[in-house]
Amino acid sequence: MRIAVVGATGLVGGEMLKVLAERQVQITELIPVASERSAGKKITFKGKEYTIVGMKAAIELKPDIAIFSAGGSISLEFAPQFAAVGTIVIDNSSAWRMSPEHKLVVPEINAGLLTKEDKIIANPNCSTIQMVVALAPLHKKYKIKRIVVSTYQSVSGSGIKAVNQMEAERKGEEAEPAYPHAIDKNVLPHIDVFLDNGYTKEEMKMVNETKKIMGDDNIQVTATAVRIPVVGGHSEAVNVEFEQDFDLKDVRDLMANTPGVVLQDDVQNNVYPMPLDAHGKDEVFVGRLRRDETQPNTLNMWIVADNLRKGAATNAVQIAEYLIDQFWSVKA
Numbered sequence: 001m002r003i004a005v006v007g008a009t010g011l012v013g014g015e016m017l018k019v020l021a022e023r024q025v026q027i028t029e030l031i032p033v034a035s036e037r038s039a040g041k042k043i044t045f046k047g048k049e050y051t052i053v054g055m056k057a058a059i060e061l062k063p064d065i066a067i068f069s070a071g072g073s074i075s076l077e078f079a080p081q082f083a084a085v086g087t088i089v090i091d092n093s094s095a096w097r098m099s100p101e102h103k104l105v106v107p108e109i110n111a112g113l114l115t116k117e118d119k120i121i122a123n124p125n126c127s128t129i130q131m132v133v134a135l136a137p138l139h140k141k142y143k144i145k146r147i148v149v150s151t152y153q154s155v156s157g158s159g160i161k162a163v164n165q166m167e168a169e170r171k172g173e174e175a176e177p178a179y180p181h182a183i184d185k186n187v188l189p190h191i192d193v194f195l196d197n198g199y200t201k202e203e204m205k206m207v208n209e210t211k212k213i214m215g216d217d218n219i220q221v222t223a224t225a226v227r228i229p230v231v232g233g234h235s236e237a238v239n240v241e242f243e244q245d246f247d248l249k250d251v252r253d254l255m256a257n258t259p260g261v262v263l264q265d266d267v268q269n270n271v272y273p274m275p276l277d278a279h280g281k282d283e284v285f286v287g288r289l290r291r292d293e294t295q296p297n298t299l300n301m302w303i304v305a306d307n308l309r310k311g312a313a314t315n316a317v318q319i320a321e322y323l324i325d326q327f328w329s330v331k332a
């Protein structure tokens with residue numbers, strides 16, 4: 001497979017290269033792509049040196065798959081150009097996520113929607129991915145009516161500038177501000193821009209993407225997305241109301257047996273998911289399962305995942321693996 005990684009010098013792009021190597025995806029040629037400013041620089045992938053190329057050169061190389069993490073405007077401009085030469089694009093930006101012509105995929109949930117005709121495939125937002133991986137099996141069994149979610153999101157979700165700001169603040173040094181307020185020793189109820197309805201784009205991504213991935217517009221979602229000074233992963237406090245009642249033991253068993261989910265729920269021994277533990281891993285970690293005693297058919301849960309991995313790079317690579325397995329592998 002000739003695979004391009006577009007945005008190879010970014011935080012997520014770097015994670016994509018790491019995940020592609022770790023999961024030993026069948027790559028005959030790697031094409032690292034970045035801005036013209038970075039073209040010509042070298043990267044090392046699986047012990048071999050590669051030269052970063054610009055977008056035009058990458059398109060001319062006609063990769064089989066191009067995994068993008070380069071922002072929405074770059075994707076809107078260049079994803080169609082890659083698709084026009086036969087490349088399948090898996091895009092981590094929000095550009096195509098809510099487009100009715102494009103699929104929004106979490107492989108464990110809806111990879112079956114993909115066909116050979118899909119040339120631009122959207123990777124969901126990190127805070128959405130980890131939530132739906134845990135909730136999809138519960139929706140299937142108990143039918144979700146409403147989700148109230150509060151997130152506690154890693155600074156790495158905002159990019160290297162914000163991580164640098166936090167680390168500089170921690171050392172009492174000056175840094176170029178990525179945020180209008182201090183990040184360290186603070187929490188910021190502000191991720192992405194505010195919209196006319198008073199919610200942020202991040203919060204509305206969770207509302208809209210959840211419906212599309214779960215294939216059910218009746219699911220009501222309300223979200224509060226908060227930035228906190230950690231780097232290992234996003235955490236989410238989720239209150240979910242179902243149409244039907246549930247047995248807590250059945251919920252625990254279901255979580256413990258859901259692909260991609262790890263149940264960490266033994267509060268008597270201080271066992272619960274934390275970003276420090278989730279960092280560098282590909283699973284979604286679920287804990288603090290307990291019935292909401294204030295209303296029927298309602299469950300509280302705590303969901304943690306590495307936002308750069310399952311929240312971005314790993315989910316995108318898993319889509320690529322699915323495509324390779326379904327549409328490229330020579331069936332025995």
Ligand code: 2RA
Pocket residue numbers: 125126127153154156157158159191192202307
């Ligand atoms: C964030 N989910 O955490 C957004 C985009 N990565 O900033």
